[in-house]
Amino acid sequence: AQSVTQLGSHVSVSEGALVLLRCNYSSSVPPYLFWYVQYPNQGLQLLLKYTSAATLVKGINGFEAEFKKSETSFHLTKPSAHMSDAAEYFCAVSRPPSGAGSYQLTFGKGTKLSVIP
Amino acid sequence: EAGVAQSPRYKIIEKRQSVAFWCNPISGHATLYWYQQILGQGPKLLIQFQNNGVVDDSQLPKDRFSAERLKGVDSTLKIQPAKLEDSAVYLCASSLLWGRTGKNIQYFGAGTRLSVL
Numbered sequence A: 001a002q003s004v005t006q007l008g009s010h011v012s013v014s015e016g017a018l019v020l021l022r023c024n025y026s027s028s029v030p031p032y033l034f035w036y037v038q039y040p041n042q043g044l045q046l047l048l049k050y051t052s053a054a055t056l057v058k059g060i061n062g063f064e065a066e067f068k069k070s071e072t073s074f075h076l077t078k079p080s081a082h083m084s085d086a087a088e089y090f091c092a093v094s095r096p097p098s099g100a101g102s103y104q105l106t107f108g109k110g111t112k113l114s115v116i117p
Numbered sequence B: 001e002a003g004v005a006q007s008p009r010y011k012i013i014e015k016r017q018s019v020a021f022w023c024n025p026i027s028g029h030a031t032l033y034w035y036q037q038i039l040g041q042g043p044k045l046l047i048q049f050q051n052n053g054v055v056d057d058s059q060l061p062k063d064r065f066s067a068e069r070l071k072g073v074d075s076t077l078k079i080q081p082a083k084l085e086d087s088a089v090y091l092c093a094s095s096l097l098w099g100r101t102g103k104n105i106q107y108f109g110a111g112t113r114l115s116v117l
Helices: none
Strands: A003-007 A010-014 A019-026 A032-038 A044-050 A056-058 A064-068 A073-078 A087-095 A104-107 A111-116 B005-007 B010-013 B019-024 B031-037 B044-050 B053-056 B065-068 B075-079 B088-095 B112-116
Touching: A003 A087, A003 A104, A010 A019, A019 A032, A019 A087, A019 A111, A032 A064, A032 A073, A044 A056, A044 A064, A044 A073, A073 A087, A104 B044, B005 B088, B010 B019, B019 B088, B019 B112, B031 B075, B044 B065, B044 B075, B075 B088
Parallel strands: A010 A111, B010 B112
Antiparallel strands: A003 A019, A019 A073, A032 A044, A032 A087, A056 A064, A064 A073, A087 A104, A087 A111, B005 B019, B019 B075, B031 B044, B031 B088, B044 B053, B065 B075, B088 B112
């Protein structure tokens, strides 16, 4: 079975500081992994994805994530936080279908990022 | 390109009433998903359509929830009768491709926030 654990439901960083949001996954097959961002009262927007190519994945808005199979991790980082990065971030793993369905996403519980001026 | 459209944005009802949500996916996207996002949790898949057919509804509470996508485009999700625990944001997502590919990205609408009193 596939699952995702996001460590820390709330992370606060100062503007300009490093952002590190942690995600560990469990998957019975080689995983596809995703990070989504959700701004208040909006839907989820894809930040980046890992689909078995390069292990260091670059996304939008200066974010990147590194797939580490040995650690079953896919942590999200950004060198310098901006006020506009304040949002909730969700890590997700793609899992095999149940029955005849297509691959689906299992989400973590999310990490709310606050940026302090 | 227009995104995934959902309406209404907000809905307040009393328990035991019925409610319906509407979703219009991105043009040409064959796969459509409905998710339930309870406060403080990640989205949970309720049902997945491929064109106008259901491919996975294993997590849909069928005694009260129903969904349809009659012409393979728009979709409606209905709850009848609603319970207090149905208070959540209902997200619709669509994707272009079928199956597990790196290009099979899900695009999300802004969601409908349901409050059951």
